[in-house]
Amino acid sequence: MNESGTDNGALVHVDGVGKVFHRGSEDIHVLTDLHLQVPAGEFLALMGPSGSGKTTLLNLIGGLDRPTEGSVTIAGESVHQLSDRRLAGWRARHIGFVFQLYNLMPTLTTERNVELPLLLTHLSKSERKKHVAAALAMVGLSHRAGHYPRTLSGGEQQRAGIARGIVTDPTLLLCDEPTGDLDRKAGDEILKLLHALNREHGKTIIMVTHDPHAPARAARTVYLNKGQLSSEPLA
Amino acid sequence: MTGPLHWILQVGAITKFGLLSIPQRRGAVTATVIGVAGVVAVLVGVLSIAAGFQKVMAVSGSPDSAIVLRSGADSEMVSGFGRDQTRVIGDAPGVARNDRGPLSSAELFVIINLPKRATGLDANVPLRGIESAAWQVRDDMQIVQGRMFEWGKDEVIVGSGAAREFAGLNVGSKIKVGRYEWPVVGVFSAKGGVPESEIWSDAKVLQAAYNRGDSFQSVRVRLNSPGAFQEFKDSLTSNPQLNVKVIRQSDYYVEQSETLTRLIATLGFLIAFLMAIGAVFSALNTMYSAVAARTREIATLRALGFGSGAVVVSLLIEALLLAVVGGVIGGSLAYLAFNNLHTSTMNFQSFSQVAFAFQVTPRLLVRGVVWAAVIGLIGGLFPAIRAARLPVALALREL
Structure with a gap:
């Protein structure tokens, strides 16, 4: 079955989504008839055991993969129906990604990494610079703007990743295990930062996580197990 | 996002990452550059023999002089x-x-x-x-x-x-x-x-x-x-x-040089072609390793919204640049080693020796660089297509 809010004005609509992966002759059903709605401005934590399909669901919402069945609609756009080329453009306009391993370009400084998504916009160089400075200030990393990723701590790299995710002011920020590679202290700081982005700047955030502290920061937590969502963790 | 300018900006950004990561792949990159340089050096070197021989023939006759032979x-x-x-x-x-x-x-x-x-x-x-x-x-x-x-x-x-x-x-x-x-x-x-x-x-x-x-x-x-x-x-x-045959001297010498220049050019192209096949494989290896080493980077860029076309073009540009660098090095080596090197060879028409100097002409150097570019493009094409077809969701998890 399913779990979800029922607000028809939700930003994210996942309706009857199923996802099957093929491994040789074997079909692996990762998600089945899944429904989820996320209102604008919500900070949703998506939890569940490894292999439960959390990241798969996040990828479907972010347009990195397509559902085998059902539909994914974000801000009125049927994402699953877009061509690859249009999907890339849609991601650039509407989605900010934050990755577990930060995925920063090692050959670029922090500010150049943050600037990357802006290269896909029509902003001038000076406008891009302003946006980068604002994003870095928002995550508290202005003093590390000229540093390369290898000289940053894990927490700082993830802050840079978050700055890159929000620099275009996307419709939706998708975080895949953002604290998964960090120690407790740094992980808490990242959760705190995401919480602040949601509360103070109104960012809509969906976060896949194993972090037991996440529910305390998120506005809502849903649990995924064997392809199904529930509002309660498994016993 | 649309617009050629911004697409070019995408290509430029991805190309820049590729070029900046060359030090991490310097072994494969160096092998490719040397391979292409070898092809171009041999091609230009061999063809400079033909060019030198042709030059001797070309300056030997003016259009207002003629030679008369028996018919x-x-x-x-x-x-x-x-x-x-x-x-x-x-x-x-x-x-x-x-x-x-x-x-x-x-x-x-x-x-x-x-x-x-x-x-x-x-x-x-x-x-x-x-x-x-x-x-x-x-x-x-x-x-x-x-x-x-x-x-x-x-x-x-x-x-x-x-x-x-x-x-x-x-x-x-x-x-x-x-x-x-x-x-x-x-x-x-x-x-x-x-x-x-x-x-x-x-x-x-x-x-x-x-x-x-x-x-x-x-x-x-x-x-x-x-x-x-x-x-x-x-x-x-x-x-x-x-009962005579009348020819302008300029045409006579062109005729005289035809057999030898054709032979040298054919041999030169054959040798260079065989070497070029090896260089293409070297370029393929380099660019495949470039794609493998940067799988997560490329997937990240694709996730952020960079188009697969921009990925393909940027990898082709990288392969092209590496090959052209090899071509320029090869051409320079050929110039330093062969230009104005004096020798003599048999003119098959007269069965006598003609003294001449190898001529590494600008035209030959351009031809060498064009060969290098073709090697680079062929070597870069398949890895680039592979990079563009990477399943983004899967590639993002590559370590």
Whole structure:
């Protein structure tokens, strides 16, 4: 079955989504008839055991993969129906990604990494610079703007990743295990930062996580197990 | 996002990441650059032989001079005229004259053996008997060392190319001509043309030494103008006393160089093509390793919204740049190693040696870089397509 809010004005609509992966002759059903709605401005934590399909669901919402069945609609756009080329453009306009391993370009400084998504916009160089400075200030990393990723701590790299995710002011920020590679202290700081982005700047955030502290920061937590969502963790 | 400018910006950004990551892949990158440099160096080096040979031929004849051979003869070796015929040729309309008569030189052509300085092995060297107008029917002839031979005397002068390539041609030394030994009294230049590979003597003296009676093998004339050629040719070919072939000297030398230049060019391209196949595999390996090393980076860029087309083009640009760098290095090496390197080779039309210098021309260098670019594009294409087809969601999890 399913779990979800029922607000028809939700930003994210996942309706009857199923996802099957093929491994040789074997079909692996990762998600089945899944429904989820996320209102604008919500900070949703998506939890569940490894292999439960959390990241798969996040990828479907972010347009990195397509559902085998059902539909994914974000801000009125049927994402699953877009061509690859249009999907890339849609991601650039509407989605900010934050990755577990930060995925920063090692050959670029922090500010150049943050600037990357802006290269896909029509902003001038000076406008891009302003946006980068604002994003870095928002995550508290202005003093590390000229540093390369290898000289940053894990927490700082993830802050840079978050700055890159929000620099275009996307419709939706998708975080895949953002604290998964960090120690407790740094992980808490990242959760705190995401919480602040949601509360103070109104960012809509969906976060896949194993972090037991996440529910305390998120506005809502849903649990995924064997392809199904529930509002309660498994016993 | 749309717009060519922003697409170019995407390509530029991805290309920049690729180029900045080269130090992390320097082994494979260096192998590719060296591979391409080797192909281009060999290609340019071999073709510079043909270019040098062609240059010698090209500067040897001007359009207002002509050579007359017996009909059916491809070269002077198989041609022949009597004195009467050479006079008729010299008196034909269109031939320039000075106060001593028509600018026409009836010439004798024999081959003698001399050892090459480089190898010590005997080679065929042309010995030409000339008449006094020989200096006027050719361009830019001058004595650069010693003096001109005296008419009627057993003396020779040698071309500067021959003096450089063959032993025993210094001024003051003697060469064996038939049963006689004739002194070398001077060295001449001919603007780098074919005559510089020859030894010259008085035609009458040479006829006597080789028991040729009063026969010649070719007649060279200076025309009033390039436009006078047709009149000259028509008058000779319509003359029932003669059975001749009339060619502009410039065309004659182009014909003479065709066989050898075609052979060298074919060999050069064949060798370079075989080497290029190896270089393409090297480039493929480099770019596949580039894609493998940057799988997560490329997937991240794709996730952020960079298009797959931009990924393909940027990887092609990277492969192209690496190959062009290799091409420039190879071309430079060929230039440093071969340009103006003096040698001599057999001209298959005359069965005699022609001295020339390798010519690494700008055109050859451009051709080498074009080859390099093609190698780069072929080597980069498949890895680029592979990168563009990476399943983003899967590739994001690559470590």
